[in-house]
Amino acid sequence: MEAEFALAQKPQPAGDPVPSGVFGRVVRHLTYPFRRGTPPAAQPVMGFYTDTTLCIGCKACEVACKQWNQLPADGFHFSGNSYDNTGSLSAESWRHVKFVEQFADVIPPAPTGRLSLDLVAAPEPVQLPQLDRWLMMSDVCKHCAAAPCQQACPTGAIVYNEFGNVYIQPDICNGCAYCIAACPFGVITRSHFDGLAHKCTLCYDRQKDGLVPACAKACPTASIQFGPLDELRERAKHRVENLHALGTPGAYLYGDAATETYSELNSFYLLIDKPEVYGLPVTPVDPWRRMLGDYARAAATGLAGLGLLLAFLLAGR
Numbered sequence: 001m002e003a004e005f006a007l008a009q010k011p012q013p014a015g016d017p018v019p020s021g022v023f024g025r026v027v028r029h030l031t032y033p034f035r036r037g038t039p040p041a042a043q044p045v046m047g048f049y050t051d052t053t054l055c056i057g058c059k060a061c062e063v064a065c066k067q068w069n070q071l072p073a074d075g076f077h078f079s080g081n082s083y084d085n086t087g088s089l090s091a092e093s094w095r096h097v098k099f100v101e102q103f104a105d106v107i108p109p110a111p112t113g114r115l116s117l118d119l120v121a122a123p124e125p126v127q128l129p130q131l132d133r134w135l136m137m138s139d140v141c142k143h144c145a146a147a148p149c150q151q152a153c154p155t156g157a158i159v160y161n162e163f164g165n166v167y168i169q170p171d172i173c174n175g176c177a178y179c180i181a182a183c184p185f186g187v188i189t190r191s192h193f194d195g196l197a198h199k200c201t202l203c204y205d206r207q208k209d210g211l212v213p214a215c216a217k218a219c220p221t222a223s224i225q226f227g228p229l230d231e232l233r234e235r236a237k238h239r240v241e242n243l244h245a246l247g248t249p250g251a252y253l254y255g256d257a258a259t260e261t262y263s264e265l266n267s268f269y270l271l272i273d274k275p276e277v278y279g280l281p282v283t284p285v286d287p288w289r290r291m292l293g294d295y296a297r298a299a300a301t302g303l304a305g306l307g308l309l310l311a312f313l314l315a316g317r
Helices: 002-008 021-034 060-069 148-152 178-182 204-208 214-218 229-245 287-316
Strands: 046-051 096-103 131-139 158-160 166-168 224-228 252-254 267-271
Touching: 046 229, 060 096, 060 214, 148 158, 148 178, 148 287, 214 224, 224 229, 229 252, 229 267
Parallel strands: 046 267
Antiparallel strands: 046 224, 096 131, 158 166, 252 267
């Protein structure tokens, strides 16, 4: 009892408006869920720059992401889609290496005449389609500067941390899936083991300790680059210029700047083909940009229905 009394009489920190004593302890217990701590100081906005021309499809980023974040395996099955066994981004796969095989339009000639069993003359070798190029890209959450998933979240589970990254707080997520419907890139899904939404955290725990995200650390070709966004954008522009000079005029940056329908991406890409080839939307659209019109149409429809109802009631008299 004396220990409890001494604890109750312990002086309070400076600036704490809650009174001391037993009454103060009760007040603190009742108001604790509604009190906010001191937010961390804002840091330079960090992000990813992915150079698809350097990706070799080794999947080191996938393995490192799963190993560091302790994500379950996707299963060891043959998908039939090149060397892609992951399929897509999901709550269990926060990194996904895409394989895009582009073949020349060569059709082997159809055999004519009767088949011969004569083994003296060797048959003509059949020309098989040749592989022009193999496009590979390590896909990840885009960490949009104005993320529709964060705007759609009704519980406040999706926030921007001090590094400007879109972060899902699993203890606040209720699994409503509004963020899934809002994301135009199909990044977020619900997990089969807890029913909550999960995605790339940009290794928030590693960033707080001054470490590079696991995927960028494991990438052997520097296809995945991490750092302050201003530096990444300058580096990416110089890389595009170098590729143009080396004979790749189709190289360009995807998501490095805002468009009329969407904000810039804090995880942007260098591509050498159309966005849809890589499974990216050509013109992503933030659904919140159209919400004002939706609200106006809903209000007009409601008023029109109310007017019809009043007219019907008055006509009945």
